[in-house]
Amino acid sequence: MLLADMPDRGKRLKTLSGQWSEGRVAHAYMVESPRYGENRELAKALAKAVLCPIKPGYGCGECILCKKIDHENHEDLCFVQPEGSFLQDREVLPLLVALKTKPVGQRNVGFIMDGDRMTPTAQNRLLKTLEEPSPGAVIFLFCETADSLVATIRSRCRKISVEWDGARKGEEEAMALQLMQGMQRGNTYRQNREILSAILEDKEHGRKRALLLLDFLEEEYGKQLAGYSEKGTPPLGAIATAIRHIEETRRAILGNIGYGYALKNLLLEMGG
Numbered sequence: 001m002l003l004a005d006m007p008d009r010g011k012r013l014k015t016l017s018g019q020w021s022e023g024r025v026a027h028a029y030m031v032e033s034p035r036y037g038e039n040r041e042l043a044k045a046l047a048k049a050v051l052c053p054i055k056p057g058y059g060c061g062e063c064i065l066c067k068k069i070d071h072e073n074h075e076d077l078c079f080v081q082p083e084g085s086f087l088q089d090r091e092v093l094p095l096l097v098a099l100k101t102k103p104v105g106q107r108n109v110g111f112i113m114d115g116d117r118m119t120p121t122a123q124n125r126l127l128k129t130l131e132e133p134s135p136g137a138v139i140f141l142f143c144e145t146a147d148s149l150v151a152t153i154r155s156r157c158r159k160i161s162v163e164w165d166g167a168r169k170g171e172e173e174a175m176a177l178q179l180m181q182g183m184q185r186g187n188t189y190r191q192n193r194e195i196l197s198a199i200l201e202d203k204e205h206g207r208k209r210a211l212l213l214l215d216f217l218e219e220e221y222g223k224q225l226a227g228y229s230e231k232g233t234p235p236l237g238a239i240a241t242a243i244r245h246i247e248e249t250r251r252a253i254l255g256n257i258g259y260g261y262a263l264k265n266l267l268l269e270m271g272g
Contacts, residue, residue: 001041001044001045002045002048002060002061003046003057003059005045006045006162013160016049017049017057017058018057020050020056020057021057025050025138027130027133027137027139028133028138028139028141028157028158029046029139029141029158030141030143030146030149030160031046031140031142031143031160031161032144032145032146032161032162033142033144034215038208039142040113043111043113043140044069046111047059047069047074047077047109047111048060048061050138051074051076051077051106051107052065053065053105054066075103075104075105076107076108076109077108077110077111078099078110078111079095079111080094080095080111080112080113081114081251081254082113082114082117082247083247083251085240085244085247086118087115087118087122088121088122089119089122089125092122092126093125095110096110096125096129099134099137100137103136107138108136108137108138109137109139110138110139111140112126112140114142114143114144115142115143115149116143116144116146116147116149118149123150126139126153127152127153127156130153130156130157139157141157171198172209172213172216173216175196175198175199176213176220177216177220179195180217180220180221180242183242184234186271189267193264196213196267199213199259199263200260200263200264206260207253207259210253210259210262211253211254211259214246214250214253217246218243221239221242221243221246224239225240241270245269246266248269249262249263249265249266252265
């Protein structure tokens with residue numbers, strides 16, 4: 001994916017491409033985008049735009065640096081994503097340290113995925129870096145909504161808003177709700193696997209659809225968590241465990257574990 005493939009709200013990306021092509025790159029950007037499986041590729045497109053030497057501001061997609069970004073082995077690129085329900089201070093620290101080191105190329109680029117899940121301690125640590133940015137370092141802070149971030153962080157980041165037209169696939173959303181309800185009813189593994197059969201058998205788009213499903217599934221459990229009461233069903237521990245398993249499955253797929261294997265393992269871990 002290149003920057004030109006990203007949906008643009010208000011032509012903001014076109015403006016930024018022009019600035020980046022002239023070397024005018026700010027030290028921090030906040031990317032508001034729904035969590036529907038696309039954000040990792042979106043992040044790589046942004047990295048190409050600010051690091052590509054062939055087509056700066058856009059990315060060529062063909063040079064050695066762009067290829068390295070696609071494979072996430074570029075020396076000046078760093079990602080951090082929550083291991084659990086929240087992004088902890090200890091998870092953010094290595095990225096902030098990496099941004100202070102001398103880059104191999106022109107600049108270091110760090111991506112904080114699901115940044116709106118940062119704990120207050122993690123946000124305070126990030127704020128110190130934003131207040132005293134290292135020369136050439138660029139941070140892209142991804143979040144679904146900026147409301148949970150402190151105002152001082154929001155004020156120090158330039159905003160990019162992305163809308164994925166048609167990204168909320170009705171089928172994946174319906175699958176997520178059906179799967180959650182089936183698991184809570186005590187469905188068998190075979191029954192739950194049947195719910196996911198359309199994704200498991202989709203060799204062309206299965207990985208993308210699996211990530212979409214996980215996003216919607218996490219959203220459904222998040223709704224239960226938000227409306228939880230001590231007398232509620234299911235128990236709080238069951239909701240937290242489900243969210244943890246979803247996060248583990250997402251990390252496995254993003255780490256190039258086969259999406260089919262990862263989803264089947266999720267069903268087993270969650271008792272299906």
